[in-house]
Amino acid sequence: MGGGAVTLFLCGDVMLGRGVDQILAHPGEPELREGYVEDARSYVRLVESANGPIPAPVIPSWPWGEALRLLAEAAPDVRIVNLETSVTRNADFAPGKAIHYRMHPANLPALTVARPDVCVLANNHVLDFGREGLQETLDALARAGLRTAGAGRSAEEAYAPAAVPVPAGGRVLVFALGAHSSGIPPGWAATSDLAGVAYLPEVSAAAAAEVVRRVREEKRGGDVVVVSVHWGSNWGYRVPREQVAFARALVDGGVDVVHGHSSHHPRRIEVYRDRLILYGCGDFIDDYEGIGGYAEYRDDLRIAYLVTVAADTGRLTGLRMVPLQARRMRLEPAPDADRSWLRTTLNRISDAVHVTLDPDGILVLTHPGPARHTGTGP
Template sequence: MTTRRTVLASSLAAFGGCLGRVSEVESTCPAPVSTNETVRLGFVGDVMLGRNVNDRWRDEPAGVWDGMLDRIDALDGLLLNLECCVSARGERRPGREYYFQAHPDWAIPALERAGTAFASSANNHVLDYGPTALTDTLAHLDAAGIPTAGAGRDRESAFEPAVFAVDDLDVAVVAATDQSPSYAARGDAAGSAYAPLKSADRLTRNWVGDAVVRARERDPDLLVVSLHWGPNWEVEPSETQRSFARWLIDRGADVVHGHSAHVIQGVETYRGRPIIYDAGDFVDDYVVKDGLHNNWSFLFELAVSNGTLTALDLVPVEIERERVTPAGGTAARWLRDRMRTLSAPFETTFERRDAGLRIPLGEC
């Protein structure tokens, strides 16, 4: 396979503690991905399969996707944040307000039915039921052939990129979180891929930066960085998040896939690459916050055609009775208006696409 972005090679090799060469990276547009196939990848935010969701769908795993199955089936793969552990074992970690656990007998078939190509485990609920449940989660995903990254039996494995194929597209994903430092994996303890997620922070450079370098060395067609970051209920990314997302793309990321706030945030295109600052919630049983509509979000569909990222389609969805469905007219209209408003600071270009929106890609 053709090696991509040779213009980045010297910068990546020297990346360890050097931030002074960003201009070298920014001077040349990213090369197109090297596949000749048309591939559509779906990106969504939090998929929480515990509590009421677990109770409702244990006997009908596909029901959690409800009317979205036709749309999901048209994708070549779905990438999501798995906001729970998947295990029938473990004990609740003391001092937590919310605990999310899904039984593997139904949760794994549900993820398989959705065509899950990747499930991030870098979040603040992966250790809710302790290291036993975390280990079970990783084992169940592995047995089902669902790649994951962002948690592990120790720090090194937690930051290990996932590498997998979607049709003829070779994909690498680095996953990390700045939530719940107490859940961080240690040298000899299981946990999440925790880092402050600031480009000026040494821990972030050492662990997240090194993971990006290692992923890039695998020469994937598409490099995704999946981030569970920022406080809940914030509708705008912080300047630190904006800076960090661009920093990642300058170092080789093709997509920055954010989640954690439980509400959608704006989308930016930077050097022809999409930054989804927060995808919102895709499945949960959460209380709906006044004015925030945390039960309304998007399925983000990335099109890779003839070797190029060509478009990001935003398909409006809503959560109703612990399932995800196509958004009704009122919700879809609100989501379109909201996304345009939130993305205005980034000067993002939108086109109307059925009930949703389309962002053209490919231009630096």
């Protein structure tokens, strides 16, 4: 949307490695070094045992499924995803990690088919195959014409924002950070002469002030600023107080949207000073079907977030959330009962905002109104 508004597509973790990589046209080596699973094809079998056969090899659009149709209809100005996998043929498994994700570079059409404008890389899997694997990831994404944020060949590159011009005349700046609390090893931090991620050792007032300093150095009039943060635990609805304070400090310092991810299911939504804070977007694409445990969180349900902000101020003017369901490693429309469950859950865990379900099955945030500070704590 031009003419005074900017619409963003945001989602949680896009994991096209491991089992997803194995059903695509160019699967990489299936070797794993997990406690109980040594072959990535085992995850394909788990998915098929839960939801039926997959017609492998699948076409590149398969994992996105219904999401591609909704993106075509919504026509967002900027598409931002957290790419939670390395893109490499490297076999140098990062030591001390229980889980490693990689996709074969030849399978990148399964990412480019969604036309992401920014791939966030500040997460706990982008260096699963070492710095050589990260270098290959960066090279592969650059060859595909994809912008990245949150990882780079140096700290300067890792902490730099991705800048996307928008029809309204300004830019969307995407800064990305990966917190220690999401499982990122401290040794993955980018330095002046070492490739790595934009690392957040702790979620603190001092760390927020440093992010704000970087934002103010880069932001120009008419820019919309998104800070994408990979943080926190995989499960549970509780949002730690320090995350709330950090996100609000970013907004106080000029950030327009806080895009949180890492949790396997959606977490609370907040509107603070007319700016949107998503504490956890949940998973989007992965191979997790058929894995037992935590069923009460319904991690098979996924959300595509369509965020509209005023181009001149960054003020939130609308949030639509499209419920999807993972079936056979493909996103399908969520059933009506599950859409209602998501609405009820988001309303229960979010303070001072209200989510409704429109006749088209889209979840809509009722905006609380100008200059109202919402959310009272975790």
